[in-house]
Amino acid sequence: MKSIFRQVALIGKYHAAVPPAVAASTRAAMDDIANFLAAQGCEVVVERDTASNAGLAGYPTLEVAEIGAQCDLGLVVGGDGTMLGIGRQLARHGVPLIGINQGRLGFITDIPLEHFRTVLPPMLAGEYEEDQRTLMHARVLRDGQCVFDALAMNDVVVNRGATSGMVELRVEVDGHFVANQRADGLIVASPTGSTAYALSAGGPLLHPSIHGWVLVPIAPHTLSNRPIVLPDSVEIGIELVAGRDASANFDMQSLASLLHGDRISVRRSQHKVRFLHPKGWTYFDTLRKKLHWNEGA
Secondary structure, X not given: OOOOOOEEEEEOOOOOOOOHHHHHHHHHHHHHHHHHHHHOOOEEEEEHHHHHHHOOOOOOEEOHHHHHHHOOEEEEEEOHHHXXXXXXXXXXXXXXXXXXXXXXXXXXXXXXXXXXXXHHHHHHOOOEEEEEEEEEEEEEEEOOEEXXXXXXXXXXXXXXXXXXXXXXXXXXXXXXXEEEEEEOEEEEEOOHHHHOHHHHOOOOOOOOOOOEEEEEEEOOOOXXXXXXEEEOOOOEEEEEEEOOOOEEEEOOOEEEEOOOOOEEEEEEEEEEEEEEEEOOOOHHHHHHHHOOOOOOO
16 A cells, blocks of 8 residues: 555654653664655655654654654654644644654654554554544733743643642633632643543543543542533633742643742633544543553453
């Protein structure tokens, strides 16, 4: 089967802090995948930081923005953290992404590394399921001025300081007062992020087709403070009323320190991330596999 994707970009664990053993493993895996893609008729390029940090040579390299402008497909080798980072950057370009799981859990990098040779050919030929995920656009406002701006695919999290007590947060939805919450923090999670931090804090699972977010308090002082599902058409406002050393995290990959009176605004982004999965894939397959449902049945 011939690939319908002419130019394919390989993206791996591209952060400079990747341990040498991981970099060597990524390099070997990506060499195998690159050779395989070339045999399928694809023109292979490598994301520039991936090539540099993994020591991958022999392929043309492109910056992320160039991949967005030129490539037909991104093939991400790593774990969900790798996919979150590149997904946010490529969403505005509409480049579809396939995830090959070299990490541990892999909710969104769902193809096991050892199976890529059998799974990829039909996908490259056009036999796949497309799954679009909405991004959140978050801003930190201080005295009415934006001091931090970020996209998030999983979640926006307001956390207390590591050595301090609870934070007090004023929560609004579309300008309507909801509550003042005292807790260790608050999570605003997308359906994609509902299986991440929000799940461990007691939040529900949201199917990716649901146009909604879940608001999940972290260890709330009042036990009647429960998770609530909201439509993603609303704007959520979170103001830091009290608490020391608080911060706002975006996908746990970027962070803003907060002062009293700072306001975090969360809206739906105009951009979506496009994931491609093997034909016949369903979200429930992922849940059964990753959450170990039906074991022993």
